[in-house]
Amino acid sequence: MFLKRTITKNVNIMQLFKPKYACIHALTRNTEQSSPEYSTINESEVSKFSQIANEWWSPNGPVKLLHTMNPLRISYIREQLKNKKIGDEVSSSSYHHHHPFRGLRMLDIGCGGGVLTEALVRLGGSVIGVDASDENIKIAKLHAKKDPILHGNLEYQCITAEKLLKQGETFDVVCAMEIIEHVNNPVEFLKACAGLVKPGGGYLFLSTISRTPLSYILTILLAENTFKIVPQGTHDFQKYLRPDELQKIIENIKNDDKWGKVIDITGIGLNPITSKWCKLPDWIPGKFDVNYFLTAQRI
Amino acid sequence: MSLKYLPNRILFQNNKLFNINLFSSIFRQQYHKINIRKRYLATVSSSTSSDLLENIYDIVIVGGGISGSALACALASSSKITGSQKRVAIIESSDTSNIKGWKPIKGEFSNRVSSLTPRSVEFFKGIGVWQNIEEERIKPFKDMQVWDGISDARIKFNNENTGIGPLAWILENYNIHHAILRTLDQYKEDSDVDFLDNTKVQKISFDKENKDEPFDLSDWPCVELSNGKKLKTRLLVGADGINSPVRSFANIDSLGWDYNSHAVVATLHVDSNVENKTAWQRFLPTGPIAMLPLQNGYSSMVWSTTPNLANKIRSMSSNDFVHLVNAAFQLRMADLEYFYSQLGDGESVDFQNEFEWRKDVQSKNSNYKEEFPPIVLGVQEKTRAGFPLRMRNAESYIKERIVLVGDAAHTIHPLAGQGLNQGLADVQCLLKVIEQGIINGQDIGDINLLREYSSERYFANIMMLGVVDKLHKLFGTSLTPIVLARSFGLKVLDNFDPIKAEIMKFAMGAE
Numbered sequence: 001m002f003l004k005r006t007i008t009k010n011v012n013i014m015q016l017f018k019p020k021y022a023c024i025h026a027l028t029r030n031t032e033q034s035s036p037e038y039s040t041i042n043e044s045e046v047s048k049f050s051q052i053a054n055e056w057w058s059p060n061g062p063v064k065l066l067h068t069m070n071p072l073r074i075s076y077i078r079e080q081l082k083n084k085k086i087g088d089e090v091s092s093s094s095y096h097h098h099h100p101f102r103g104l105r106m107l108d109i110g111c112g113g114g115v116l117t118e119a120l121v122r123l124g125g126s127v128i129g130v131d132a133s134d135e136n137i138k139i140a141k142l143h144a145k146k147d148p149i150l151h152g153n154l155e156y157q158c159i160t161a162e163k164l165l166k167q168g169e170t171f172d173v174v175c176a177m178e179i180i181e182h183v184n185n186p187v188e189f190l191k192a193c194a195g196l197v198k199p200g201g202g203y204l205f206l207s208t209i210s211r212t213p214l215s216y217i218l219t220i221l222l223a224e225n226t227f228k229i230v231p232q233g234t235h236d237f238q239k240y241l242r243p244d245e246l247q248k249i250i251e252n253i254k255n256d257d258k259w260g261k262v263i264d265i266t267g268i269g270l271n272p273i274t275s276k277w278c279k280l281p282d283w284i285p286g287k288f289d290v291n292y293f294l295t296a297q298r299i
Numbered sequence: 300m301s302l303k304y305l306p307n308r309i310l311f312q313n314n315k316l317f318n319i320n321l322f323s324s325i326f327r328q329q330y331h332k333i334n335i336r337k338r339y340l341a342t343v344s345s346s347t348s349s350d351l352l353e354n355i356y357d358i359v360i361v362g363g364g365i366s367g368s369a370l371a372c373a374l375a376s377s378s379k380i381t382g383s384q385k386r387v388a389i390i391e392s393s394d395t396s397n398i399k400g401w402k403p404i405k406g407e408f409s410n411r412v413s414s415l416t417p418r419s420v421e422f423f424k425g426i427g428v429w430q431n432i433e434e435e436r437i438k439p440f441k442d443m444q445v446w447d448g449i450s451d452a453r454i455k456f457n458n459e460n461t462g463i464g465p466l467a468w469i470l471e472n473y474n475i476h477h478a479i480l481r482t483l484d485q486y487k488e489d490s491d492v493d494f495l496d497n498t499k500v501q502k503i504s505f506d507k508e509n510k511d512e513p514f515d516l517s518d519w520p521c522v523e524l525s526n527g528k529k530l531k532t533r534l535l536v537g538a539d540g541i542n543s544p545v546r547s548f549a550n551i552d553s554l555g556w557d558y559n560s561h562a563v564v565a566t567l568h569v570d571s572n573v574e575n576k577t578a579w580q581r582f583l584p585t586g587p588i589a590m591l592p593l594q595n596g597y598s599s600m601v602w603s604t605t606p607n608l609a610n611k612i613r614s615m616s617s618n619d620f621v622h623l624v625n626a627a628f629q630l631r632m633a634d635l636e637y638f639y640s641q642l643g644d645g646e647s648v649d650f651q652n653e654f655e656w657r658k659d660v661q662s663k664n665s666n667y668k669e670e671f672p673p674i675v676l677g678v679q680e681k682t683r684a685g686f687p688l689r690m691r692n693a694e695s696y697i698k699e700r701i702v703l704v705g706d707a708a709h710t711i712h713p714l715a716g717q718g719l720n721q722g723l724a725d726v727q728c729l730l731k732v733i734e735q736g737i738i739n740g741q742d743i744g745d746i747n748l749l750r751e752y753s754s755e756r757y758f759a760n761i762m763m764l765g766v767v768d769k770l771h772k773l774f775g776t777s778l779t780p781i782v783l784a785r786s787f788g789l790k791v792l793d794n795f796d797p798i799k800a801e802i803m804k805f806a807m808g809a810e
């Protein structure tokens with residue numbers, strides 16, 4: 001029934017899966033001349049998330065899936081940063097086993113209620129969490145008070161990536177997890193994120209959903225419509241980017257020179273039996289077809 | 300850590316915390332404890348009472364029984380816990396000086412003993428406890444015989460030639476508990492565990508009025524102690540036994556029933572000419588009687604029976620008791636019934652005589668030569684004691700910031716000697732989950748994290764509770780068809796090694 005309805009709605013469903021570079025490039029050129037006030041913030045998306053702000057930390061709430069994904073995000077970031085160079089210092093020299101992010105200045109873009117942000121601080125990072133929704137920031141600040149250990153190494157701001165960039169901020173690590181699929185213009189947004197990464201080895205971590213038939217079935221038909229694991233309207237399929245598209249966008253970014261390169265893409269999946277997220281092993285054919293992580297490093 | 304780049308990495312100008320972290324990494328060993336407190340203190344404006352901060356913990360364990368102490372010790376042994384500077388307190392209402400000061404006395408054994416599965420022993424080795432166990436008071440056994448009181452159908456487990464190692468190890472609870480507390484003491488320098496004994500938890504609540512500015516600890520459990528202190532904790536562990544105050548606080552129901560039976564324990568003197576290397580258990584219609592080897596010449600008894608019989612068994616004369624036990628292990632049911640009928644206040648027969656002639660007749664008439672446990676010669680003074688037997692399982696093992704382990708979560712019939720082993724498996728799993736949470740930067744009181752513990756342990760414990768309860772019920776009947784069926788079952792099992800091996804693995808804690 002759902003399938004029928006959606007098919008009639010999107011008359012030519014196959015068009016959804018076509019490569020997006022063409023239109024993306026058009027967009028990029030377009031917005032380069034756009035007004036300085038331009039923001040990639042999608043107001044309806046922001047209000048969507050503001051409405052559930054109170055639910056960020058409820059154990060069975062609509063963002064439960066994010067909570068269950070968080071340990072995997074963290075272990076992914078840990079793994080990618082392990083023994084790698086950041087800036088002119090080697091992170092392994094400051095690599096403390098128990099606080100692996102100690103000494104790193106980190107930015108969490110689209111921090112929501114602070115699920116990822118808090119974890120980064122607990123592992124030693126000095127973190128700024130930013131979100132376009134004031135409601136989210138309020139909730140995140142309230143929640144941070146519940147854990148004394150976060151005090152002093154965590155700051156929240158209701159600000160956009162673009163504004164932050166204008167202020168000339170840079171960070172060793174910039175995370176934009178599960179956010180690209182919610183912004184207006186992913187190319188502009190990614191440029192801002194990339195610009196916030198410290199030149200000379202800083203890292204950009206992204207995670208999003210690929211645009212494939214499988215991801216459509218899993219994230220929209222099943223997760224939103226049939227099983228209602230996440231609220232209906234959480235995702236907009238048209239905004240999903242495939243890993244190759246995302247990689248191309250990032251590697252095409254130019255600040256004077258080439259910005260940097262993608263150094264890892266990892267497909268992840270939710271094991272329906274254990275309800276745990278895990279990295280998908282290489283032998284799985286469609287391992288990049290739904291959720292994936294991406295790491296890029298600035299030159 | 301290179302110093303040169305630190306200043307430009309500091310995000311916030313007033314970051315005292317950062318300096319303290321640096322300090323602590325250099326002087327970690329010596330200043331470890333002071334630093335954790337400083338760390339909290341440094342983060343707070345001067346208006347907050349330092350009293351409160353002194354009493355903030357990451358983990359508070361209520362109950363210093365074997366499960367609770369083992370958890371404290373496991374946490375203290377873990378570099379992930381100590382490395383991330385977690386503050387732990389464990390609170391025990393009783394005085395533990397007798398446990399700390401325990402020394403084995405030759406020829407005397409405590410009546411409370413446990414059989415530890417290989418899995419539990421491995422766990423103890425891992426956290427450094429096994430090394431502190433009094434070695435001459437460990438009795439590993441490789442043989443076990445279980446038989447039916449009515450039909451005499453028997454199943455023998457023998458690990459002698461399998462190379463797998465012992466089925467289990469028998470130890471006095473004192474020996475285990477003493478070793479745990481000693482190990483905990485040895486970790487004192489490198490860990491931050493406060494052991495508070497002689498201290499009772501009087502009340503647990505949530506402090507809804509937020510007086511902890513700049514923090515908000517209103518959803519941290521607040522534990523009020525008999526010494527007047529109030530501890531606030533990120534994670535509250537209930538290791539406080541069957542009537543768990545933590546469980547009541549968390550409003551978690553515990554489901555189950557009381558068996559209409561009591562366990563009588565005693566330390567037995569047995570024939571020292573026989574090599575004491577087998578665990579024996581006979582299922583009588585009133586409940587199982589078990590004899591566990593302690594040393595040549597010494598065994599421990601656990602006899603589960605009706606409350607009425609249990610009382611008589613505890614209070615009868617030592618001499619009669621000894622022969623009643625012999626009868627319970629060696630004579631047919633009809634003979635044992637006769638002994639029961641003689642238990643009373645009035646004049647009774649000479650139990651020794653009765654046992655000897657009946658045994659004599661039985662062995663002359665019988666054409667099979669079954670093995671029996673060594674003859675009991677005496678009972679150690681003051682070791683007979685009784686325990687009501689119950690089966691419970693908490694409706695849930697977790698709530699936000701609360702977790703139950705050991706008997707607080709589940710209580711089992713002792714017939715399979717699994718209660719403590721289950722508690723230790725809980726502790727082992729909880730340690731793993733907490734460590735994982737630390738690695739992933741989670742708040743270790745977060746219910747999303749604790750779910751991993753409960754999903755693993757709930758299923759395993761329910762399985763064990765179910766199997767043991769069924770065994771109890773199956774053997775608690777004299778109905779002929781059931782006796783025939785179960786005897787047939789035992790005989791078939793006894794000849795079917797692959798299944799026996801599976802049963803052994805299950806009982807050994809392989810899960």
Ligand SMILES: Cc1cc2nc3c(=O)[nH]c(=O)nc-3n(C[C@H](O)[C@H](O)[C@H](O)COP(=O)(O)OP(=O)(O)OC[C@H]3O[C@@H](n4cnc5c(N)ncnc54)[C@H](O)[C@@H]3O)c2cc1C
Pocket residue numbers: 361362363364365366367390391392393412413414415498499500501538539540541544562564601686704705706707713715716717718719720721722
């Ligand atoms: C006869 C018998 C034989 C058994 N044999 C075996 C065996 O062979 N193998 C085996 O594995 N298991 C065996 N068991 C089971 C085993 O003894 C228990 O499972 C185990 O002791 C439970 O340990 P625990 O630490 O969880 O609970 P407990 O030992 O009950 O410890 C709870 C602790 O919490 C403390 N406490 C409670 N309330 C408060 C409060 N308000 N404030 C502070 N402290 C408090 C208590 O003082 C106590 O020390 C046997 C049990 C019985 C009865």
